[in-house]
Amino acid sequence: MDDPLAELVMLLARLPGIGERTATRLAHYVLGADPQYAAALGASIAQIHERVRHCERCGNWALDPLCRVCADPRRDPGVLCVVARVPDLAAIEKSGTFRGRYHVLHALLAPLDGIGPDAIDVDRLITRVREEGVREVVVATPLSVEGEATALYLAQSLKPFGARVSRIASGLPHGGELEFADQITLGRALDGRREL
Amino acid sequence: MDDPLAELVMLLARLPGIGERTATRLAHYVLGADPQYAAALGASIAQIHERVRHCERCGNWALDPLCRVCADPRRDPGVLCVVARVPDLAAIEKSGTFRGRYHVLHALLAPLDGIGPDAIDVDRLITRVREEGVREVVVATPLSVEGEATALYLAQSLKPFGARVSRIASGLPHGGELEFADQITLGRALDGRREL
Numbered sequence: 001m002d003d004p005l006a007e008l009v010m011l012l013a014r015l016p017g018i019g020e021r022t023a024t025r026l027a028h029y030v031l032g033a034d035p036q037y038a039a040a041l042g043a044s045i046a047q048i049h050e051r052v053r054h055c056e057r058c059g060n061w062a063l064d065p066l067c068r069v070c071a072d073p074r075r076d077p078g079v080l081c082v083v084a085r086v087p088d089l090a091a092i093e094k095s096g097t098f099r100g101r102y103h104v105l106h107a108l109l110a111p112l113d114g115i116g117p118d119a120i121d122v123d124r125l126i127t128r129v130r131e132e133g134v135r136e137v138v139v140a141t142p143l144s145v146e147g148e149a150t151a152l153y154l155a156q157s158l159k160p161f162g163a164r165v166s167r168i169a170s171g172l173p174h175g176g177e178l179e180f181a182d183q184i185t186l187g188r189a190l191d192g193r194r195e196l
Numbered sequence: 197m198d199d200p201l202a203e204l205v206m207l208l209a210r211l212p213g214i215g216e217r218t219a220t221r222l223a224h225y226v227l228g229a230d231p232q233y234a235a236a237l238g239a240s241i242a243q244i245h246e247r248v249r250h251c252e253r254c255g256n257w258a259l260d261p262l263c264r265v266c267a268d269p270r271r272d273p274g275v276l277c278v279v280a281r282v283p284d285l286a287a288i289e290k291s292g293t294f295r296g297r298y299h300v301l302h303a304l305l306a307p308l309d310g311i312g313p314d315a316i317d318v319d320r321l322i323t324r325v326r327e328e329g330v331r332e333v334v335v336a337t338p339l340s341v342e343g344e345a346t347a348l349y350l351a352q353s354l355k356p357f358g359a360r361v362s363r364i365a366s367g368l369p370h371g372g373e374l375e376f377a378d379q380i381t382l383g384r385a386l387d388g389r390r391e392l
Contacts, residue, residue, distance in 0.1 A: 004243070004248055004259070005244070005248055008240045008241065011233070011236055012237070015222050017221070022213070024286065025283065026214075028281075028282060028286075029212050031282075040207055041207040041210075041241050042243070042244075043242055044238070045234050045241065046237075046242065047200070048201070048223075048227055049227070052200055061201055063200070086227075086228075
């Protein structure tokens with residue numbers, strides 16, 4: 001393309017949640033900003049794939065063969081949290097409530113879209129459960145149809161290998177109003193009630 | 197910074213309207229996407245300042261000394277549309293309703309913020325009006341306090357030089373409901389009424 005500005009808008013508009021209008025605004029901002037900022041941002045994006053790779057053990061983003069979580073000796077190898085994607089792992093890390101290790105599936109079962117067990121690679125997970133002495137697998141896939149199907153499939157696949165398999169709780173979010181909750185969430189919140 | 201992913205999030209979060217949450221999502225998307233896309237987007241951003249400059253005549257973004265509008269012999273040099281910023285020019289171009297040339301101020305009068313006439317450089321505009329044989333100056337600064345103050349200042353400054361000075365119309369937007377219009381817009385729409 002012979003117009004660098006139009007090219008930049010087109011490339012920015014491929015980002016998720018960025019339409020042509022926002023992409024145009026961002027491109028004009030970059031043009032109007034300090035050239036050093038544009039150079040730094042451009043280099044950061046262009047080099048990110050060379051500088052960041054997948055952790056050999058869990059699939060998280062990593063700068064070294066093992067990610068920060070896997071390389072941390074204070075993390076409990078006996079509890080494994082299974083997530084669909086790295087951003088989910090990052091969200092759990094940010095909550096600061098989990099001290100075990102992770103396992104990133106990079107996929108969810110979606111039979112309607114033709115995505116079957118092959119995409120999940122449960123054998124890799126089973127190998128980890130056996131070799132790392134995992135006592136409990138916490139399945140933290142989304143509370144969606146695909147996430148629930150994947151959780152069920154993992155629970156069945158892991159049954160013969162001795163580790164407990166648990167599922168993150170479903171219920172009303174923090175600050176959630178009963179009046180505005182959907183029926184499924186409300187039903188799950190009632191089913192999952194705990195004694196006070 | 198020793199974490200390229202955190203660095204990328206920080207740089208993306210400096211873009212207007214992009215908070216840390218969105219920046220994190222975009223960074224993960226770039227990492228998960230085709231490395232060729234990251235290379236193209238990164239290069240496009242890093243090189244945009246070298247490849248795009250200001251038009252010597254009107255201040256629009258340009259690939260050559262003159263921008264596309266100024267270099268187009270079919271544009272009427274007798275009508276000059278004054279805008280505050282290049283994105284405003286781009287929006288007018290997209291509407292396809294203006295066939296004259298532009299003049300970008302790159303600023304608006306804002307006495308409360310200490311931005312006075314020096315920031316506007318009205319002499320450059322006056323020189324253009326005289327040298328390019330401008331018959332009409334259409335002031336298309338925003339309908340804000342700063343935009344109106346700038347329009348008034350330009351009208352007074354241009355008075356001695358013979359060109360007509362006009363202001364873009366103010367009124368209800370296309371599809372606008374009277375019920376939801378603010379009082380000032382409604383007042384302007386009434387004041388600016390035209391015979392049918």
